[in-house]
Structure formats: C-alpha cells, structure tokens
Amino acid sequence: MQLITSLRYNQPFAIAFVGAGGKSTAIFTAAKQLLTAGRQVPSQKTVLLTTSTHFSAWQADQADHHLILVNEEDVRNLRKNLPSGIVLLTGKRDSNLLGGLSQRLLDDLHQLAESQQLPLLIEADGSHMHPIKAPAEHEPAIPGFSQVVVVTLGMQALGKPVGLEWVHRPEQFCKLSGLRPGQEITAEAMVKAFLSQEGGLKNIPRSARRIALLNQADTPELQGIAGRIAEMLIPAYQAAIISSLAPVSGRAQPKSNETVTGEDAIHAVVEPVCGIILAAGGSRRFGQPKQILTWRGEPLIRHVAKTALRAGLDPVIAVLGDAMKEIVPSLKDLNVRIANNERWMEGVSTSICTGLAGLREDVGGAVFLQADQPQIPSQLVKSLVEAHRTTLGPIVAPQIDGMRGNPVLFDRETFPALSGLDGDWGGRALFSHYPIQWITWHDPKVLIDIDSPEDYRKFLEAFPETEEVA
Structure with a gap:
C-alpha cells in the first residue's frame, strides 16, 4: 500500500504535515507517488510543495523545480508558467534554511492550487531531525485552509530517555507527557502528548481530517506497539497510519521521474x-x-x-x-x-x-x-x-x-x-x-x-x- 492510498487521497486538496520522525520524508514520498498514482488515486502532472516555517536547503534537491516566492506577482507568474513535476515553493534562502511563505502568499498559492485542481503539501513546523517533539508556543503554523493534517511521530523514540538527543524541546514534552527529564519514553507518554490540545492536536483547523502517522515502525515489535497506540488515538484522530518510510537524506534521493513506489512502507491503517x-x-x-x-x-x-x-x-x-x-x-x-x-x-x-x-x-x-x-x-x-x-x-x-x-x-x-x-x-x-x-x-x-x-x-x-x- 502506498502512503497516498493510506491518506485516502482521492481528489486534490491541501495537506499540512507537522510533528517529527519522518515529516519531510512523508511529504516528498506523497509528492512522488501522486505523480505516478494508479487505480485508487488520480495521478497529477504537478504537485505543489511549500512551508509555513522553513525547509532545510538540501531538501530542495528532492524537487524537480525550486522557485522562490516573494510577492503576489511571483504567484501570478507561477500561474502563467506552471511547470510539471514536484514544484517546491519557498521564501528566500538564509544560510542553510529556505524561508517559509507569508500567510498572504500561502492563501494565494492555495487559490492557485484549487483553481488548477492541484495537490498542495505544506510543512508546518520543524523538528531538527528528532523522532519526537513538542510544539513551541508559535507552532505549528498550520494554514486554516488545510483539509488534512498529518501529525507524525517516530517510533524510534520508544524506550529512549527524554533529552535533547531524542526529543525536540524536551522540557515542553515533559509537560505534555507527564514524564521527567531522563525518564524512558513510553507508549502511554506518546499517546498523552499526541492527544494533548497543546501537543499533537494543537492548531489543527476544526474542519480538517486528523491523521496520525506512526513512522519508523521498523520491526514487528514496534509495529505491534504502534498498533496499540493507534487504537488509543481513535477517535481523536480519524485515522492512524503505521509506517516505515525510507528517510530523505540528501542527493541520493530519486527525483519524481525515477521509480518511487513506497510499497510495503505502510504496515497498517487504523480507522473506525x-x-x-x-x-x-x-x-x-x-x-x-x-x-x-x-x-x-x-x-x-x-x-x-x-x-x-x-x-x-x-x-x-x-x-x-x-x-x-x-x-x-x-x-x-x-x-x-x-x-x-x-x-x-x-x-x-x-x-x-x-x-x-x-x-x-x-x-x-x-x-x-x-x-x-x-x-x-x-x-x-x-x-x-x-x-x-x-x-x-x-x-x-x-x-x-x-x-x-x-x-x-x-x-x-x-x-x-x-x-x-x-x-x-x-x-x-x-x-x-x-x-x-x-x-x-x-x-x-x-x-x-x-x-x-x-x-x-x-x-x-x-x-x-x-x-x-x-
């Protein structure tokens, strides 16, 4: 099963990705699959990717095109000359980061996507490559027009100590999960953080479909534990996906014109x-x-x-x-x-x-x-x-x-x-x-x-x- 199938993707819509443990991987995996979709999912000629926060600069190599949007005129030019493939749209580069778009530009981009019937995938927070995180006060920056929000978590964090090595913002994670610094991260702690209105559910638009992505479930044991976590997340989340998505890691990743299936990366989809x-x-x-x-x-x-x-x-x-x-x-x-x-x-x-x-x-x-x-x-x-x-x-x-x-x-x-x-x-x-x-x-x-x-x-x-x- 492909990621886009597990997301129940059947028409172009805006999907925001937040959390940790495979967020960027999920975005690019979904984008590549949308270009080569099959019977269950309509294929697309163009997939739009953007961010409301930032992308790491090296991630631009995963796209077929990287365009910088500064003002409304840039969006109008994009509409006139819309390229095929994966199109990454960001603000200007600052050191090793690609800036996010303003709310005005995000709204303009959303209007473009709707008018052209194109999928729009948005990275709406950062995690500094950790498997688990807690959002800062200003996070996540989920656009209000998002129809689906995917909240990711890396199962690699299970059993690891709460600290900077494994958790992005460990102090805040302790408040959400009830753990103390250095304590072992348990399945129950993950569930508690995921179900918190200040954690996994924070800033999700009321009308958006909520999906938990339990990634890095790379062993049968982790898949079993992820299954139990998924059961506890329903119905706060409409679905929970258990996956082992291959990590995005620099220029070795194929672009959209290369074969990318993602088959067998989705172990299960838990829904009512x-x-x-x-x-x-x-x-x-x-x-x-x-x-x-x-x-x-x-x-x-x-x-x-x-x-x-x-x-x-x-x-x-x-x-x-x-x-x-x-x-x-x-x-x-x-x-x-x-x-x-x-x-x-x-x-x-x-x-x-x-x-x-x-x-x-x-x-x-x-x-x-x-x-x-x-x-x-x-x-x-x-x-x-x-x-x-x-x-x-x-x-x-x-x-x-x-x-x-x-x-x-x-x-x-x-x-x-x-x-x-x-x-x-x-x-x-x-x-x-x-x-x-x-x-x-x-x-x-x-x-x-x-x-x-x-x-x-x-x-x-x-x-x-x-x-x-x-």
Whole structure:
C-alpha cells in the first residue's frame, strides 16, 4: 500500500504535515507517488510543495523545480508558467534554511492550487531531525485552509530517555507527557502528548481530517506497539497510519521521474470500522421473529450484536424493519444504534442503504453481519478488520472450503455502489466489480444460517448449549 492510498487521497486538496520522525520524508514520498498514482488515486502532472516555517536547503534537491516566492506577482507568474513535476515553493534562502511563505502568499498559492485542481503539501513546523517533539508556543503554523493534517511521530523514540538527543524541546514534552527529564519514553507518554490540545492536536483547523502517522515502525515489535497506540488515538484522530518510510537524506534521493513506489512502507491503517446487522426481514414461519429465537439463553440478534462489539466495531447498527418493536428489547443495554428500514419489503438492498445512511465520514469500512448467524466468532470479524488495515482493499471476505462465507467487510470506497443497489441484491452483486481479499477460515460451521424451523433444529444440534462462541 502506498502512503497516498493510506491518506485516502482521492481528489486534490491541501495537506499540512507537522510533528517529527519522518515529516519531510512523508511529504516528498506523497509528492512522488501522486505523480505516478494508479487505480485508487488520480495521478497529477504537478504537485505543489511549500512551508509555513522553513525547509532545510538540501531538501530542495528532492524537487524537480525550486522557485522562490516573494510577492503576489511571483504567484501570478507561477500561474502563467506552471511547470510539471514536484514544484517546491519557498521564501528566500538564509544560510542553510529556505524561508517559509507569508500567510498572504500561502492563501494565494492555495487559490492557485484549487483553481488548477492541484495537490498542495505544506510543512508546518520543524523538528531538527528528532523522532519526537513538542510544539513551541508559535507552532505549528498550520494554514486554516488545510483539509488534512498529518501529525507524525517516530517510533524510534520508544524506550529512549527524554533529552535533547531524542526529543525536540524536551522540557515542553515533559509537560505534555507527564514524564521527567531522563525518564524512558513510553507508549502511554506518546499517546498523552499526541492527544494533548497543546501537543499533537494543537492548531489543527476544526474542519480538517486528523491523521496520525506512526513512522519508523521498523520491526514487528514496534509495529505491534504502534498498533496499540493507534487504537488509543481513535477517535481523536480519524485515522492512524503505521509506517516505515525510507528517510530523505540528501542527493541520493530519486527525483519524481525515477521509480518511487513506497510499497510495503505502510504496515497498517487504523480507522473506525462499523458493524451493520441486517435484521429487517420478516420470518413468520417460526411463529415469532427469527431474530429473537433463543440460543444459549439469549436472542440470536443479541449474540450477533455482542460479537460485533467484542470485535471492536464502532458504531454497531442494527437495521430493523418487520417486528421492530418485538426485537428492540433484545438489544437493551447494548451500545447498538437502531435503524428503522420502513422499506424492508423491497429487499435487502434497502437495509444496506439504511445501515450506511448517516455514517460518520471517518468510518473506513463496514462489516455486514447476518442476524441468523450468531455462531460467527468475534475473532473472524477481527481477522477481516486486520486484513483490511494492511491493504484498504474494497472487499474482504472469508473463504471456507472454497466457498464464500459471512460476514463481509466493504471498504468505504464501495459505499456509493452499495447505496445504489436495488431490490433483493446484496453486497455479493459487487464481487464481480471489485478485487476481493480472501481470508481463509477453517471452520465450516460458520457457513450455517437459519432459514427454516428445520434449520433452527439442526443449528441447535450443531451448537450445543454448553459450548461458548469466542
């Protein structure tokens, strides 16, 4: 997976990068990938890079063009003669630093980017090459027009002592994290600093998408710890990316016309994934709603909801229709949102649309669960989510003995197509239109569902009352 894919880049917008531990690397990596993007991300002929603070002078070598902007006339000339490739736009050079642009010039540059439908990437603070930092009083200088803010952190700082060698502004970092000088930097301290309004969240525009970039996760151990940190950062951040981006280090870096993929540098993308329980259909053959048939002392739908919650899905939505009033009490005291599908008789597509309606923009995918499959283990649901985090693939589904099973995870990329289904077409209608990431599962019992009283009898035989579902 590429960095631009993990950022959910699907149209030109302004992205500000702040923090430490790979900020400049991330900017140039994203810029190079935008010029050679593929199916999921539209490619660009020109990518604009700039800074509201400063760039190190040697970093100009990473761009195809470096132009100095001093006044509005320079921006007008840029508009008339816009070069292709990575275009770095800074103020004048002072010793080994390239100056940042004034707010007026940043606004003019943003207007240019919007009018030409170009990405604008902005470095909005400095870290002096440290893996972790705390912002100064005047930092970060994030432009108010930024639509995405990426806050970076280097996992190399984990376990290191708080001091000038590893931390930019260690005194301020101590205030944010609760540590004392010389103490070991812990995952908890990183989270505390990242969640502080005077730390990671400082000066981020209210409307901007917030993304944590946990870089330098170069070993499986660091990737595991970064995963736990990422879970704690949601929902303050809409997403957390775990990466090992190769550092930008002088003239050895390729320019945009050389092959740069960044593949395998992104280990995972942690985003909220919701659970949608499809439970609107009628089932009067049982003498009562199928959803509230009892198994192991509880209604079937309650088992399914508890599985979704144990798997960490958020939010969990139960789409009800027929016999809604009879089913709702089965979900009492659970953190489950009820969605009423008044058109349930028109087919399962209406339940899919009802479940997707009103989802938060930060939801990265949806797991669709069937109300008549309470035996599905939460570990299977977790496996779907974990697989999706490594690819952001459009569809992730279990495969059992060569057959497709449930539940199925659909990435937010597919939501428009799912919402366009009609009649009794379910998500399987999309399988021929998107690549599928299969997860092998070795328990054929997860294929069982309950469509008739005879199915229910066989289900109870297959799953005795004394066993537990993980």
